[in-house]
Amino acid sequence: MKIAVLGTGMVGQALAARLDELGHDVIVGTRDPEAARTRDESFFAAHPGVGLASFADAALAAEVVLNATNGAASLAVLDAARDGLGGKVLVDVANPLDVSAGMPPTLTVKDTDSLGEQIQRAHPDARVVKSLNTLTAGLMTHPGALGRDSSVFVSGDDAQAKEVVSGLLREFGHTDVIDLGDITTARGTEMWLPLWLRLWGALGTPEFNLHIVR
């Protein structure tokens, strides 16, 4: 598939590298492509098949768009990519974390709204699926590294879009994809972050995931 990954941070690079390795046609979207090519030279040298473009051009070129930007910037980034999002599967991987008051961060929306819903409202023609925001980048893309089954989630209003995303998750190696329901269930996975952050503190590593045992 032709997939745009918006964001060149740790999450964006992990997703782009893995999708490229799996044979997808990957283009990374960023604010300033030339600056990114210089700054992330070693990444693009290691992944010559991965393209680089503006947020708008990357989204326009893709069938599936992944939002891997910082949660605080996501709405502005997606607004810049607006023309490329209509009808597309838009996977929101970001979390609405507020780091301004120190660590651990709090959430800017919770309980009565979510970043996933904000994105769906801002882009009613996009088919938003919240997913992969519940674990660290390395395990998003290589869950098998844990050596045991663990769970990931999809939330969204479009059943077919959730099927597309679930297929990509299985390509990554995820063995337990739980469909939570419509996009409002993104509140659940975003509000998992406060426990995830404290587990990181207690365990001394972000290399863990939850498995829903039932």
Next chain:
Amino acid sequence: MKIAVLGTGMVGQALAARLDELGHDVIVGTRDPEAARTRDESFFAAHPGVGLASFADAALAAEVVLNATNGAASLAVLDAARDGLGGKVLVDVANPLDVSAGMPPTLTVKDTDSLGEQIQRAHPDARVVKSLNTLTAGLMTHPGALGRDSSVFVSGDDAQAKEVVSGLLREFGHTDVIDLGDITTARGTEMWLPLWLRLWGALGTPEFNLHIVR
């Protein structure tokens, strides 16, 4: 041990029955003991070893006190039991759920405070441990029913109190007790509830638990 279980709801009854079965000296605390003996006649008939008293008398008689009341009532109940809480291990099992706006409920405190912290502040001489608020009553007390390892958490400022609670959890059959840190980490487990509630909806049963795979 002499253990008071405050609350006669599903959680209180499950905890009292299990602790009684394990050989502890259990007394249930409630607002009106005579009314409870009539209302919950079959429970007390099935567990003749379990005592029944007012909140205050139950707490006074115990070494360890479990708050198994509705989260919306917990602060008032513990205030009524105040004289019995000084120096005691006080296990807070409740969640600060607000059901007034419909289902799924929201949380009355989150991110910058928690019910566990509110209770610790209201009872500075009690040794508050937040635990068991992350799963359904039947699995709190019989985690082995899942047939696989799953995780529970302890949060509190008193290391020795957390050891006492961890010991009780192991008696119940819990094999993975994670110490998250001080009582502020109760924010993490309380904020797990929104995902737990949506998983209940998606799975059609509350008979699940999370396992932290690492």
